[in-house]
Amino acid sequence: MPTRCARAPESLDGRMNTTKPRKPCAYCGGDASTDDHVVPRALYPPSKAKSRIQRITIDACEACNNGWSNDEPHFRNVLLVAGDPNPAVRELWEGKARRSFTYVDGLKRDCFYEYLNWYTGGFQGAFIARQGYYSAQPENARKFLTEAEWDYWYDGKPAATEIKSPFGKVMEKPGAVRDGGSIAQRLGNIAVWNSVMDEDRYLTRRWNEFLTS
Ligand SMILES: [Zn+2]
Numbered sequence: 001m002p003t004r005c006a007r008a009p010e011s012l013d014g015r016m017n018t019t020k021p022r023k024p025c026a027y028c029g030g031d032a033s034t035d036d037h038v039v040p041r042a043l044y045p046p047s048k049a050k051s052r053i054q055r056i057t058i059d060a061c062e063a064c065n066n067g068w069s070n071d072e073p074h075f076r077n078v079l080l081v082a083g084d085p086n087p088a089v090r091e092l093w094e095g096k097a098r099r100s101f102t103y104v105d106g107l108k109r110d111c112f113y114e115y116l117n118w119y120t121g122g123f124q125g126a127f128i129a130r131q132g133y134y135s136a137q138p139e140n141a142r143k144f145l146t147e148a149e150w151d152y153w154y155d156g157k158p159a160a161t162e163i164k165s166p167f168g169k170v171m172e173k174p175g176a177v178r179d180g181g182s183i184a185q186r187l188g189n190i191a192v193w194n195s196v197m198d199e200d201r202y203l204t205r206r207w208n209e210f211l212t213s
Contacts, residue, residue, distance in 0.1 A: 025061040032059035042072040042096065043079070073100040129153045130166045134183060156182030 025032040035057035044055075077097050080089055118124070125135025126144030132153065135141040142150050148160040156178060163172035172178075180186050 022059045024059070025064055026058040027060060027064040027067075030061045030064075032061050034060050034062055034065045036060035036065045036068070040068065040072040040075070042069075042076045043092075073097075077101075127166045130164065130171075132178070138183070152176075152178060154183050156180070156185060 022032045024030065026036070036059075038056045038058055073096070076092065077100065080093050080097055085093075120135075120137045120140060122135075122137070122140035122142070122144045125137055125141025126149075129135065129141050129145060130149065130153070134154075138154060142154070145153070146161070149163065151157040152159045152163050152172070159172050159174050159176045161174055162170050163176065165171050
């Protein structure tokens with residue numbers, strides 16, 4: 001049950017409050033100087049921003065407090081598209097959420113995407129292919145492999161040349177075949193998660209009998 005207080009203690013410009021006695025930062029244990037909302041401010045519709053309902057805050061240092069703010073709008077946008085629309089959702093969607101799509105992303109997320117693009121770009125995939133692992137983007141990894149390497153590691157064909165590790169050590173002689181065959185053969189052995197066991201229909205019938213008995 002929210003409690004009411006004389007004024008909202010956490011308006012954004014009043015967030016920095018150095019005189020208030022504080023506990024250490026809840027995230028890192030360092031010196032705290034701000035109130036961090038445990039339910040992020042980004043999740044509240046604008047019409048509620050000036051409400052006098054006191055929301056839960058914890059003491060946090062500025063770095064930790066700001067550390068989340070870059071991700072919160074994205075978290076909120078995901079929640080908005082995941083749930084049923086209601087007036088609060090619509091208000092967030094038409095205001096804060098729509099505006100957030102026009103902002104330039106923060107440095108941390110730009111770095112993340114840059115790394116992700118490098119990671120799936122092929123070099124890394126080829127590197128781990130030479131250790132026997134598969135890439136999430138095989139076609140990109142292929143660009144960084146010789147034809148003989150691709151045929152050996154991905155297609156399960158006999159090595160046309162010496163097969164070398166990522167560090168240049170000879171792993172296999174010409175003619176060798178990797179364990180497990182081609183990637184297609186290997187994937188063909190996998191039963192996927194949404195398979196059901198043989199007894200599924202029987203158990204479902206019995207469960208329904210139990211519920212209706
Ligand atoms: Zn901290």
